Amino acid sequence: MTEHRTAQQRPAQTRPAQPWIDQGWVRIAAPAALGAAALVAWEVAVTALDIQPYLLPAPTAILAQLQAALGGIVAAALATGRNAALGLLLGAVAAVVVAALASRVRWLDQVVAPLVAAIAVVPIVALAPVLQTMYGATSEMPRIIVVAIASFVPVFITTLRGLRQVRPVHRDLMRAYGATGWQATRVVTLPGAVPFVFAGVTIASSVAVISAVVAEYFGGLQNGLGSRIASAAAQSGYSRAWAYVVAAIVLGLVFYGVTLVVERIASRWARVPVT
Amino acid sequence: MSAVEVSGVTKVFEVRSGRGAATVRALDDVSLTVAEGEFVALIGPSGCGKSTLMRLIADLDEPSSGDVRVFGMPARRARLERAYGIAFQQSGLLPWRTVRANVELPLQLHGAPAADRRARADELIELVGLTEFADRHPDQLSGGMQQRVAIARALAEHPRLLLMDEPFGALDEMTRERLQGELLRIRAETGAAVVFVTHSIPEAVFLADRVVVMSPRPGRITDTVAVERAPIAAGPADDAVRETDAFFRSVTAVREALHGREGAAPRGAEAR
């Protein structure tokens, strides 16, 4: 039984030309080289063309600010990170529960599907100001809710897909054993769906951080990265603002990295390919 | 009491295509009896309904009309009382479970205590010759080995009937022949009846006591060939059987039944 393979699946030795690109080290070296070159070009351009900080601060200036304000940066990152983590957890758990119910109860699935499709095209952060009014100015809940809704969508979509991809042979097997619906779910469907859940969480992780940062822009406590970026820019401290931006990027990468590791572990346990 | 009793079964499928619905008569008034301990092969071209028939016996589908009985019980009850073991073309092993856990699966589903499960699983794994691989995962095994695990799993609850839908279909020829011999050996030890779906003539003749030939559109049984066995000291599972005249005669008989012709000379070059 021949399988159709895309060009990417062909064994490396039959691919035409440039085999050195497939080496492992290129994956690190190429982007690193590009990044380093870009940084150097950036620094040179700012100095040579005498670009004002409000247009583009120099990398060295940003680095200096990072070092100077490190304590405050970390504190702000923790505040934003806390909101992002709580919202991600809340959204992911809700998504798994709703997806599990939707996969078993048909009418629920039909009601939820258009709602999720609608949420996916709407800027969730639009809810932030209104939620702030509902919860009062000192509450962190509006941001957590915004993150939760934003995280809900990708986790829901991938979990539902995972719950639906029971292979027919496994379904027949469960029927042949006279397994109850619950047994079949527990033994076959749920373990098979685990890597899909975590794939969704990985996607949601960077969304979570960005939503948390942007949600701070719409009022509430001024303790996180987003509000710091805004206030630094308002005070014309552009290098400082960019230092906070770098912190936000790092926070996003940390979230992504952690969830990616968890996803890999879950995939290896389940040994089910996530398509 | 016969192991399987299929009486006047018809199965009609509704197929929804671009131009509306059409009906497909997968099986048309089919009757079949399988005695206890008998090995019956179902053979025929694609669409003849052999897999459908097996699925009806397994109660994975319901007949549109007619009756299916397994050990005297209606098919549904037989399924719920685990009267049979089943193996598919895809081994259907759960990828996150070890070989042992996969073999234990039916026992676990039916509430057997852990110690008993483990003992039975180890026994079966030894029967199919995979003891060193008991703690491996399916993706670490070859296709042939995975099918052996699937067969072990099918035997977990001492079934008196085995239903097998082209279990060796995805394997290469050498592995197929080896597993065919193993299957006969296992069956000799357990004494189970077997309904085996295939579209390989030599496989059907090697394995079965009786080969039931089916034809498509609509699916029905056209012929039954009793397999001629040459007496061989080493036993029916020996590869030497494939070289006997009796084997070739039976292959020819099945082929002629499939092609619906009488008196054609055997064409050895085509025997796979």
Added chain:
Amino acid sequence: MRARGAQPLLFGALGVLLLALAWELYKALGPAEGVVIGGTVLLPRTTELAMPHVWDSVARAFEPATGSAGELVVVAVARAAVQTLGTAAMGLVLGALVGVLLALVMQRFRLADRAMLPWLILSQTVPLIALAPLVVAWGGRLELGALQWERWMSVAVIASYLAFFPIAIGTLRGLRAPDQEHLDLFRAQGVGWWRTLRYLRLPAAVPQLLSSLRLGAATAIVGTVVAEVSTGARGGIGRLIVEYAQSGSSDPAKAWAPIAGAVVMGLVAAGIVALAGLALRDYRRAEAR
């Protein structure tokens, strides 16, 4: 799995109704100060100011926005939504151009793919609000002859920044989708990269391209709304959301109108992309249903 005709709309409406019901139920049964656990307010307060009745919000939408006369809230919201949609469309087009171009380069030169991909992924972790002052300042310095750089152009650029990424990734995956057998066929005919692109890779990429356009449209809208707020652009729904929310302590019902408008706008955008999908039906035949 795709329901036909009006069914998803009906069920969606049912879902909205259920949400409204849940809102009113909580408002009727919930404590006035909200559900407080350990000092943190978990569920909101149920007073009239914090949680207006659903019907109050709907009624408010049909009253004048400010004062006792003048433009109705619905009209103001609709006008703003149209403007935002237009800006988002510009952003999507720009983002699609950049995204497809990047995908073509990355498919052709694997070194470019290796070098750029991590940075592209990283680019999406930069919060938009940091880009806004940057784009506005640079735009102000740009002189394109008679064309004046306007606020909404900055918004469109920021929206395209969000939109280009899913389109680039999706298109790249689509360009790589053809079976090896088909690629071998073209190679055996002595067909070069450009014509393989035109006759094989691009048609094969259509399903992925469409689904990434759908995603890109959604992100373009999100980016537009957020950028409108952070650049202070006038006339879009982003500004309206913030404005009405600011008077939320006295006029809470008004604040929900622009949000509802944003939802409708998003759905309209999704519908437009779906229509485009219909036009390219033939290229999607291999898609699993």
